[in-house]
Amino acid sequence: MTALKAPHRPRPRPTPETRDIVVVGGGHNGLVCAAYLAKAGLKVTVLERRDVVGGAAVTEEFHPGFRNSVASYTVSLLNPKVIADLDLHAHGLEIVERRIGNFLPLEDGYLLAGEGLTRDQVSKFSSIDAERLAEYEARLEVVADTLRALVLETPPNLSEGSWLGALPELLKAANLGGRLGGMSMTARRDLLDLFSKSAGDWLDGWFESDPIKALFGFDSIVGNFASPYTPGSAYVLLHHLFGEVNGKKGTWGHAIGGMGAITQAMARCCEARGVEIRTGCAVSEVLVENGGAGRVVLESGETLSARAVVSNLNPKLLFGSLIDPDALPGDFKERIRHYKCGSGTFRMNVALDRLPSFTALPGEGDHLTAGIIMAPSLGHMEQAYADARRHGWSKEPIIEMLIPSTIDPTLAPDGQHVASLFCQHVAPELPGGRDWDDHRDEVAQVMIDTVDRWAPGFRDSVLGHQALTPKDLERTFGLVGGDIFHGALSLDQLFSARPVLGHADHRSPIKGLYQCGSGTHPGGGVTGAPGHNAAREILKDFGKRMG
Structure with missing residues (x-):
């Protein structure tokens, strides 16, 4: 399946406010990344296409009176450091x-x-x-x-x-x-x-x-x-087998209220740290100007400016639908085209x-x-x-x-x-x-x-x-090809080669454009680890340290 493209690209209507960071995609890794960046003092806005944050980790009513974790459905891989650093239990997670x-x-x-x-x-x-x-x-x-x-x-x-x-x-x-x-x-x-x-x-x-x-x-x-x-x-x-629940390695568990309880706790943490979360805000393009990314265009026509843009999307969706293909190096573009999902x-x-x-x-x-x-x-x-x-x-x-x-x-x-x-x-x-x-x-x-x-x-x-x-x-x-991991966990798409060799450090070929989703190390699952790791690298570039 090909990544979904916006049917049109409205003329940009700029907004005067410049943020430090715009995060595209309010899934769990986007929220984790935003929370760490905000804690370090950066001004962060999260943009989510749907009317609820959480990506695939959401709880919704699917039949009158019945709610469930709609896509992701069980807990183990959520990293204990992320739980502690975002104080998720204090924000309601059980x-x-x-x-x-x-x-x-x-x-x-x-x-x-x-x-x-x-x-x-x-x-x-x-x-x-x-x-x-x-x-x-x-x-x-x-x-x-x-x-x-x-x-x-x-x-x-x-x-x-x-x-x-x-x-x-x-x-x-x-x-x-x-x-x-x-x-x-x-x-x-x-x-x-x-x-x-x-x-x-x-x-x-x-x-x-x-x-x-x-x-x-x-x-x-x-x-x-x-x-x-x-x-x-x-x-x-x-x-x-990497996961644990309540300190027990390899154990699986359930978030009371479903998987959405995890991302709602993350959203509360973000809001407490001053992150602006905007739902119903689909991004149609990440503009590349003078070799760098600093503005995003919404489907409404509004544009938002920032010092950097962080994508929580599948790499095929980001580079195949939101970036001008002429802005990408030829070999990188070809590798992304063949990225397996x-x-x-x-x-x-x-x-x-x-x-x-x-x-x-x-x-x-x-x-x-x-x-x-x-x-x-x-x-x-x-x-x-x-x-x-x-x-x-x-x-x-x-x-x-x-x-x-x-x-x-x-x-x-x-x-x-x-x-x-x-x-x-x-x-x-x-x-x-x-x-x-x-x-x-x-x-x-x-x-x-x-x-x-x-x-x-x-x-x-x-x-x-x-x-x-x-x-x-x-x-x-946004799970391209229905891929729950944002890309196959094959040897050619792991560790230093995720998503592409030469860009395993969450930095893309475009200056100021970062990736924090499961298409980066260590891969898929509701872990929060890619969001954590991306925040650390972004903060280095901003001259700040993880708190």
């Missing part, structure tokens, strides 16, 4: 842990995963796998800890220029090398495997039973339109008159507070990907269902519930030139039927639903 981490229903049983549960559960299927589990988790955690420490750092920026000018980046690279050099040889080999191998190959090397491989392998295809046997998918698995995600929110009952584990219980993964094996996931490539969607898709109303009664009427369905795999663009708008409901019914096979009666409990195709995710939230 995060609770899942009572059980995951529930994997099977044709002949089930697997529950969580603190104190997983080993005994795995032993039902393989005593060998149960014995290996502790070593697997320990070795994976060593690698995750090493990379977790890099989340809030700007990668070495491999730009052109003299050796003297490159010295700071060389020193940064040397520091990184020193950290990696401190790892044991086993950990270094694991790191290489996790960056280069498929998740399937990695997991097949550890375990023999399908359920545990399916449980862990699911993370490798979340937001990743690929087979779990696609090289590089092991890194996507690892990426989902597309998650293979179909997102649903469902209003229920009762809780589902799974054949594998009937009735109510804490397993219904878990992430419920309906994909019993890596082979099932591989077939779903192959079907989506061929037909546009799988007839037996991969679905993770959360029922957040089991721990957050604010989302639904008494005795009723909301379910989030995070569905893989669907093609970002349908084969044969078909339009997603013509197939949305058809695919939504496939997803409901899939859940009904695991939990008979689910279909009858549905009061209403909202379905978002990749096309819907793009036009509503």
